[in-house]
Amino acid sequence: MRILVLPLLAFSLSGCIVAKVAETAVDVASIPVKVAGEAVDAATTSQAEADQKRGKELRKAEERHAKAMREWSEECAKLEARGQSCPPRPVFTPDG
Numbered sequence: 001m002r003i004l005v006l007p008l009l010a011f012s013l014s015g016c017i018v019a020k021v022a023e024t025a026v027d028v029a030s031i032p033v034k035v036a037g038e039a040v041d042a043a044t045t046s047q048a049e050a051d052q053k054r055g056k057e058l059r060k061a062e063e064r065h066a067k068a069m070r071e072w073s074e075e076c077a078k079l080e081a082r083g084q085s086c087p088p089r090p091v092f093t094p095d096g
Contacts, residue, residue: 058094065092 045053068090076086 061092061094065090 072087072090079086
């Protein structure tokens with residue numbers, strides 16, 4: 001009885017091994033395609049990414065302008081208290 005079971009067991013296991021080897025071969029073959037796709041994606045900028053970057057730059061410029069306005073307002077209040085005129089108001093520039 002054991003003699004009949006062992007060949008059947010070996011045959012069933014070999015199918016699993018062949019399937020695993022085939023699956024691994026497919027994974028290995030698809031790696032260069034995945035790497036190339038990721039490289040192209042990393043090298044290019046989508047419109048959405050460009051919009052996000054521009055929005056971030058504008059927010060930072062607005063923060064710098066708001067800080068300059070607060071400093072100008074404080075300086076202006078001090079100068080007016082001394083009877084002096086205020087310097088020109090800061091102008092918003094989105095690029096710097």
